[in-house]
Amino acid sequence: MSQIRYTKDHEYVRVEDGEGVVGISEHAQQQLGDVVFAEAPPIGKALKKGDPAAVVESVKAASDVFAPVSGEVVAVNSEVESTPGLINEDALGRGWLFRLKLADPAELSALMDESAYSDYLRTSG
Amino acid sequence: MIEAANQKTPLHALHIELGARMAAFADYDMPIHYPAGVLAEHLHTRKFAGLFDVSHMGQALIEGADHATVAAFLETLCPADFLNLAPGRQRYSQLLNDDGGIVDDLMVTRPPGADGALRLVVNASRKAVDYALIRRRLPSSIRLTPLPEAALIALQGPMAAATLARLAPGDGLWTMPFMSARPARVMGFETFVSRSGYTGEDGYEVSLASSQAESFARILLAEPDVAPIGLGARDSLRLEAGLCLYGHELDETIDPIEAALSWSIQKRRRMEGGFPGAGRIQGALANGPTRLRVGIRPDGRAPARDAAEIVSPDGAPIGVVTSGGFGPSVGAPIAMGYVARAYTAVGTPIGLVVRGKPLSARVAALPFYPHAYYRSQARNG
The missing domain is CATH 3.30.1360.120 (Probable tRNA modification gtpase trme; domain 1)
Structure with missing residues (x-):
């Protein structure tokens, strides 16, 4: 079973085989509305936790996606770059943005799990 | 905020x-x-x-003794021809400051069957400014009545x-x-x-x-x-549709010629002047404006938003994006902005600085999506 963690900025990272699959949460996609543009970072880029990594734009606004953990970009979702609406249809699945080779898996423990993130959404309004 | x-x-x-x-x-x-x-x-x-x-939006009436009186008054604030506005017709115009800058854009209607009244529709964000400007100039024989x-x-x-x-x-x-x-x-x-x-x-x-x-x-x-x-x-x-939004394409530093709104200044007014900033506006009509509102099509899929800098192909600053986003019916990103005169021809390559990088784009004809007005006089694009 894969492990999913969320940031306060509404990115998720799902851990699969020592790599982190990064995207924006279901809540973030709902808030953003119809996504019309997505840009993933270049493969090979070394990201530190909190670095601006990708861009997601909706009809309403542009939004930076920050690296939820540190690591090197090992894959990007070219399908979502050509069909940005996938983020609205399936944010946690086909709407992923990029994969990171985790530099420090211990960073994951600072992020929220599913239930902590639900609580966060409830209390942060 | x-x-x-x-x-x-x-x-x-x-x-x-x-x-x-x-x-x-x-x-x-x-x-x-x-x-x-x-x-x-x-x-x-x-x-x-x-x-x-x-x-x-702000709706208001301007009323006086007869149409000529009310039209002549509004012509001291706006560059459109209201004297020759027929009953039951409306016209798009702009309220101008003394430099010919646009205080607001508005629709002016001459209601049929009521001699001496004009109806205004002004922007929500500007109605207080507009009404104050009109009242400052109002002669005692003419009334402004907002219709809240x-x-x-x-x-x-x-x-x-x-x-x-x-x-x-x-x-x-x-x-x-x-x-x-x-x-x-x-x-x-x-x-x-x-x-x-x-x-x-x-x-x-x-x-x-x-x-x-x-x-x-x-x-x-x-x-x-x-x-x-x-x-x-x-x-x-x-x-x-290539239409201006106050606070984006229009503000008090921009005149109607720069805003590509010269079509809204009828011939008699161009010749006679008599509106605020007439010198600047007639000069821009005669010699061309130094900057002009244009349509912009980014070459890629990334939209450029309001306030993005526009640069020439060699990186020199030449203007600014005033509105930008994705055009759902166009199926691509679109924008409007102001560029220096040398870059206004349709097809001119330009750059839009988005997240620190210039994205390649081209000056495009407006509107991006053809108008479909009833009995449309002109179908551009």
Whole structure:
């Protein structure tokens, strides 16, 4: 079973085989509305936790996606770059943005799990 | 920065009931979109009919002894020809400051059958400024009367006319010319209807008493082709139609010639002047403006937003984006902005600085999506 963690900025990272699959949460996609543009970072880029990594734009606004953990970009979702609406249809699945080779898996423990993130959404309004 | 809105339109409760996402706009709590979302609402308006609550806009009457008196007064503030505005017709114009900068843009209507009255519709964000400016210049024989008790509902899209004709078959709304306006009894409601709008589509704007606005809107929304449309889609529709938004394309430093609005200054006014900033505006008409509002098509898929810098192919700053986003009916990012005169020709390659990088783009013809006005005189693009 894969492990999913969320940031306060509404990115998720799902851990699969020592790599982190990064995207924006279901809540973030709902808030953003119809996504019309997505840009993933270049493969090979070394990201530190909190670095601006990708861009997601909706009809309403542009939004930076920050690296939820540190690591090197090992894959990007070219399908979502050509069909940005996938983020609205399936944010946690086909709407992923990029994969990171985790530099420090211990960073994951600072992020929220599913239930902590639900609580966060409830209390942060 | 999110600012709380202090004012509500008469349709506020209806917006909440319809599930709108609300936000402050020009001090009004307004629907940005409904559950369908901006994209679906935009496309619905292009294909069927959209209902827009634009009651936040300022409606007012200017009244005096006769048409010539009132028209001559308004001509001291605006560069359009109102003296020759026929009864039942409306005209787009601008209120100007003494430098010819645009204080606001507005619609001016000469109601039929009332000699000595002009109706104004001004932007919500500018009505206080506009009314103060008009009052400062008002001679004692002319009155300005804001109409805060009037709601304004727009019905826009290719099915707008058929919908109103079905609901109000005897009223002749179907054949009203574009940019005409008159009082009309529609389904028993006393209204003032104009055939105009802000989407590039055929449609109407209906002014009626606030107390009746919700009943009227509910009847329209019960029609199969009509959906409620928020300010988000209103913005993407007007951007595709190449129409200016105050605070973006227009402000007090920009004159109507720079804004590519010279078509709204009729020949007599160009020759005679007599409006604020006439020297600057007549000079720009004769010699060409130093900067001009243009359409812009980014080559890639990334939209450029308001305030993005525009650079020449060799990186020199040449202008700024004033509105930008994704055009749902165009299927690509679109923008408007101001560029220096040497870069205004359609097809000119330019760069848009987005997130620190220049994206390649080209100057494009406006509108991005062809206008579909009733009895359209010109179909550009």
